[in-house]
Amino acid sequence: xxxxxxxxAVAQDTHAHVDPAAQVADAGKTVPVQTRSERPHSFDPAxxxxxxxxxxxxxxxxxxxxxxxxxxxxxxxxxxxxxxxAVEAYLVPDGDGHGEFFRPxxxxxxxxxxxxxxxxxxxxxxxxxxxxxxxxxxxxxDAGKRAFGQILIEAMPNSRATVLLDHHxxxxxxxxxxxxxxxxxxxxxxxxxxxxxxxxHAAAHQARVDKDAxxxxxxxxxxxxxxxxxxxxxxxxxxSEARLYGLSYADAGQHLESQVYLHxxxxxxxxxxxxxxxxxxxxxxxxxxxxxxxxPDATGTxxxxxxxxxxxxxxxxxxxxxxxxIETGDILGAGHASATGRFDDExxxxxxxxxxxxxxxxRLVVLGFLSDIVQRLGVPSLEQxxxxxxxxxxxxxxx
Numbered sequence: 225x226x227x228x229x230x231x232x233a234v235a236q237d238t239h240a241h242v243d244p245a246a247q248v249a250d251a252g253k254t255v256p257v258q259t260r261s262e263r264p265h266s267f268d269p270a271x272x273x274x275x276x277x278x279x280x281x282x283x284x285x286x287x288x289x290x291x292x293x294x295x296x297x298x299x300x301x302x303x304x305x306x307x308x309x310a311v312e313a314y315l316v317p318d319g320d321g322h323g324e325f326f327r328p329x330x331x332x333x334x335x336x337x338x339x340x341x342x343x344x345x346x347x348x349x350x351x352x353x354x355x356x357x358x359x360x361x362x363x364x365x366d367a368g369k370r371a372f373g374q375i376l377i378e379a380m381p382n383s384r385a386t387v388l389l390d391h392h393x394x395x396x397x398x399x400x401x402x403x404x405x406x407x408x409x410x411x412x413x414x415x416x417x418x419x420x421x422x423x424x425h426a427a428a429h430q431a432r433v434d435k436d437a438x439x440x441x442x443x444x445x446x447x448x449x450x451x452x453x454x455x456x457x458x459x460x461x462x463x464s465e466a467r468l469y470g471l472s473y474a475d476a477g478q479h480l481e482s483q484v485y486l487h488x489x490x491x492x493x494x495x496x497x498x499x500x501x502x503x504x505x506x507x508x509x510x511x512x513x514x515x516x517x518x519x520p521d522a523t524g525t526x527x528x529x530x531x532x533x534x535x536x537x538x539x540x541x542x543x544x545x546x547x548x549x550i551e552t553g554d555i556l557g558a559g560h561a562s563a564t565g566r567f568d569d570e571x572x573x574x575x576x577x578x579x580x581x582x583x584x585x586x587r588l589v590v591l592g593f594l595s596d597i598v599q600r601l602g603v604p605s606l607e608q609x610x611x612x613x614x615x616x617x618x619x620x621x622x623x
Contacts, residue, residue, distance in 0.1 A: 259549055260485045260515035265327035269296050269338060272331040281330060284511040284543050286479055289450045292370050292396040293332045293426050298339050303369035304395045306344065307361045323376065323402045325458070326430045332398040333428040336372040340400075343374030346387065348411070350380040357386040357414070357603050364395025367422040374400045379409035379437075386412040386603060392447075394420040403431035405439045407461065412440040414601065418613070419448035421478075427453045435461030435490070442601060443470040443499075445480045446613055452481040459486070459493040459522075468497045470512070471597040471610070473617045474540065476505025483513040486529070488522035497529035500597050502590055504617070506539035517549045518558060526556040533564040534593055536586075587618050 263281065266272065274294050275282040287294075328334040348354060360375070377387050389401070405411045417425060425448050433439045443453045457466045472480040486495045501510045512531045533542035546560035572585050580588070591614060598610050 259517070260547070261487070261517050261549070263329050265329050267328060267334060267337055269331055269334040272334060275331060281483065284513075285452060285481060286450060289424060289479070290332070290426060293335065293398045293424060296335060296338070297370075299372040300366075300369040301371075303366055303371035304362060304364045304373075304393070304397060306373075307363075308344070308346075309359045324404060325432050326400060326402040328400070328428065329456075330428070332426040333400055336374060336398040336400045336428075340372035340374045343376055343400075345376045345378065347378045348380060348383040348385040348409075350383060352380070352383045352385070354385040357388045357606070359388045359390060361390045361392070362397075364391075364393035364397060364419065364423055367394035367396065367420070367424075370396040370398070372398050374402070376402045376404075377411070377413060378404045379406060379411040381406045382408040384410040386414065388603075388606065389413070389415045391415070391417050391419055391425065394423050396424040397426070399425070399427040401427060401429040403429065403439065403441075405431070405433045405437040405464075407435045407437060409434075409437045411438070412442075412602070414442040414444065414603070414606070415453060416606075416610075417445040417448050417451045417453065419451065421447065421449055423448045423451075425451045425453070429453065429455040431455070431457045431466075433457065433459050433461065433464040433466055436463040437461060438465040438467075440467045440600075441469070442597075443472075443482050444597075444610060445470075445472040445482075446617070448478065448480070450479045450481075452479075452483075454483040454485075456485040457487065458489055459495065460489050462490045463492050464490055465494040466496075467600075468495075468499075469597050469600055470499030470501075471594060472499075472501040472510055473594070473614065474501065474503045474505075474508040474510045475617070475620070476539075477507045479509045479511070481511035483511075483515075484529070485515045486517070486527070488516070488518045488525045488527060491522060492524040493522055493527075494525075495527040495529075498597070499531045500533070500594055501531075501542060502534045502536060502594060502617075503540035503542055504536040504620075506537075508537075508540040509543075510541075511543045512545070512562075514546045514560065515549075516547070516558070516560065518551060518555060520551040523552055523554040524556055525552075525558065527558045528560070530561040531563075532593075534590060535564060535566055536590070590618055591615070
């Protein structure tokens, strides 16, 4: 883990983009972490220390709710179960060492690595093309128990598959997911959080996309008291692609968070990030932090990230922070955008002018806003399930 650097009394100039959320914990003593690429990594939980909520990667998170996943104590194997529908899967033996490239960057992730030495390894064979989704259903059994888990999803060269991580029930669950799309692979990974209201879920997804491979990654969060799913994707190979999509619907008292990092490392890589969220009810809170780094060797890159939030009621809050670093001038394009607002009065007027009552007009606007992400899944059965879940959320706000 990188040790903090002693800072002089006066501020120093830096060529890097400065994250506006970065704060100095002890003014004049340490240099704050300014960009996502500078965050420390370690497999040792002791290197991180318990977060206080002042750190750049924790300042929007209610860390007190995470206390069960911040203690350096073993988990309970009875806290959850995993049902697997897979072509080839096996447990990684104890003592196999660290992952191919996964490196924990916060305390829950380091604890998951320490206390879940046996991980589920799902491999799609070279050249295999699997039409239906491979489903891992994860069921929590007790909100009072903690669980740690590790999952490796590996798509071998020129394979094609969709993997669904489907979370239900109640638990306190810290999860590491390592994703590898090898040369020419086409891989879709969908993580759906349909937890009960008392569940706590902290997940780190780290992916590497090799030469001419493509990864489509979805984070869909509806349930859970606190859900924090942070995808970290490295476009390592020339010609690689990543499409990172997110959908969330936060109710009263819910905290739904994603901190997204897309690192363009290889030449001629393509990235598209789009997260959308709706919020309703007192204390409903969503957090999206998007970081894109275009490295010095990522010539010919084309990248864009955006976050859109629709606030449906008073008392709900959406935090949205896009960041962009560019270390080469030879790119096709790069940009970022963020917007949070309420209903579009013109859309409502248009629908009401055609005989649709206000309640139905609002339902149609929200459904149209969120279904854009759902329709990108390419799994008809799951798309239908998620649209029904959105309808159920809308029915609750209109009740």
